[in-house]
Amino acid sequence: MATTEKSDPSRDSTAARPTGRVASGGSGAAIGMVAAAVPASDREKASALRRMKGSALSLLVLFAIIFTVSFGLQGQYPWLEYVRAASEGGMVGALADWFAVTALFRYPMGLKIPHTAIIPNRKDAIGASLGEFVETNFLSETVVRQKLAGMGLVQTVGSWLATPAGAERVATEGSALIRGMMAVLNDDDVRDVIESMVRKHLIDPPWGPPIGRIAEQIFNDGHHHQLVDLLVDRSTEWVERNHEVISRLVSDRSPTWVPTFVDSLMGDKIYTELHKFARAVQRDPQHQVRLQLDDYLKDLAKELQHDPIMIARAESIKAQVLDDPRVRELAGRTWTTVKSALLTAVDDPDSELRIKFTAAVRDFGKRLVQDHELAAKANAWIGDAASYLVRTYRHEIASIISDTVGRWDAKETSEKIELQVGRDLQYIRINGTVVGGLAGLAIFAVAHLVFPG
Numbered sequence: 001m002a003t004t005e006k007s008d009p010s011r012d013s014t015a016a017r018p019t020g021r022v023a024s025g026g027s028g029a030a031i032g033m034v035a036a037a038v039p040a041s042d043r044e045k046a047s048a049l050r051r052m053k054g055s056a057l058s059l060l061v062l063f064a065i066i067f068t069v070s071f072g073l074q075g076q077y078p079w080l081e082y083v084r085a086a087s088e089g090g091m092v093g094a095l096a097d098w099f100a101v102t103a104l105f106r107y108p109m110g111l112k113i114p115h116t117a118i119i120p121n122r123k124d125a126i127g128a129s130l131g132e133f134v135e136t137n138f139l140s141e142t143v144v145r146q147k148l149a150g151m152g153l154v155q156t157v158g159s160w161l162a163t164p165a166g167a168e169r170v171a172t173e174g175s176a177l178i179r180g181m182m183a184v185l186n187d188d189d190v191r192d193v194i195e196s197m198v199r200k201h202l203i204d205p206p207w208g209p210p211i212g213r214i215a216e217q218i219f220n221d222g223h224h225h226q227l228v229d230l231l232v233d234r235s236t237e238w239v240e241r242n243h244e245v246i247s248r249l250v251s252d253r254s255p256t257w258v259p260t261f262v263d264s265l266m267g268d269k270i271y272t273e274l275h276k277f278a279r280a281v282q283r284d285p286q287h288q289v290r291l292q293l294d295d296y297l298k299d300l301a302k303e304l305q306h307d308p309i310m311i312a313r314a315e316s317i318k319a320q321v322l323d324d325p326r327v328r329e330l331a332g333r334t335w336t337t338v339k340s341a342l343l344t345a346v347d348d349p350d351s352e353l354r355i356k357f358t359a360a361v362r363d364f365g366k367r368l369v370q371d372h373e374l375a376a377k378a379n380a381w382i383g384d385a386a387s388y389l390v391r392t393y394r395h396e397i398a399s400i401i402s403d404t405v406g407r408w409d410a411k412e413t414s415e416k417i418e419l420q421v422g423r424d425l426q427y428i429r430i431n432g433t434v435v436g437g438l439a440g441l442a443i444f445a446v447a448h449l450v451f452p453g
Helices: 040-073 080-105 123-137 141-151 153-161 164-184 187-203 208-221 225-241 243-253 260-283 288-306 308-321 324-347 352-370 372-407 410-450
Strands: 002-005 020-023
Touching: 040 080, 040 410, 080 410, 123 372, 123 410, 141 153, 141 372, 153 164, 153 352, 153 372, 164 324, 164 352, 187 324, 208 288, 208 308, 225 243, 225 260, 243 260, 288 308, 324 352, 352 372
Parallel strands: none
Antiparallel strands: 002 020
């Protein structure tokens, strides 16, 4: 009976392999694989299976020869009756176990005996049962939680991340991921997303009320006083350094008939009064100008929140500052800058970003190892996540087994399973031969003891 070794249909990414042939006679004595692109592990298993089948068959032939010789000479040598009984039992055991093993994978000698070729005929039921077994006994929340708890997964990962090699590996893989993302992302699409986000969160909402609320809080808390002090100080310094400028401004704006010395006196007077005024505002925190400025700013903050006219003015300014072309240009520049900076940083092993990222990974790994509370929380999170996945998708995960087995050809499934476990099953034939021989000898000896004649 000949069978054909086919490619695994579940391995979608692997090219179809040339088929091989597994040949077996009525005794299932030989298995041959003549495919060119068969994995080395499969070739080794096939070779081991051939050897074991040959050993089992050789033992059966040996017992048959012993039986023939002892049967023919037992009349001359009565003690050979015991040898004949042992060899006879060994042949019976060998044939029975050959039938049992062969019936798992094919019809013995091609005869369609009921309840034979079990694996090819019940392939789908076996796959479904295997999937149900895995789902019930392995994909349970209790089993998964116990396994994760015993692994110390977070501590193991933390120890690896804390090493220079581990942190560098994460940084390298992260760099590759970023480069891949940059290559896949379409620049125009990203710009459109950034532009839509800017419009949604920055352009479309009115500016007046939120700015007014922030400003009101700032003014009520007095945080603007430092800015007012800075402006007053700079104004006072400017006045002190620009006596001539102030005098010239007075002279340039006075009538032509006014004498020059009068312009000079007026300029000095105006400068002196202006300087006194500036110094007074600078020195007195409760100066009238400061108080009036506070009132003005607080009123402006309220108007930005509640006055429709002021809100409309704020919207008009926003529209002028951020019109459509400027928004698109802002989105484009933002993405170009971010993309260029990221690519430059990930390509340079000595870049500040990569160095800091590697250091952060190592620090995080050390924290996972040293901070037992953090490690316990992380382990709990992982356990909860794994439990959720198992609880929600356990059936879908287990169905991979039944679906994959269901897609396999019946003959191919039988060959694959035989290739994996067939060598061990041949030991059953060998053991059956030996046990059958011993049983035959024991039965014959007991019979002679009970019935001596």
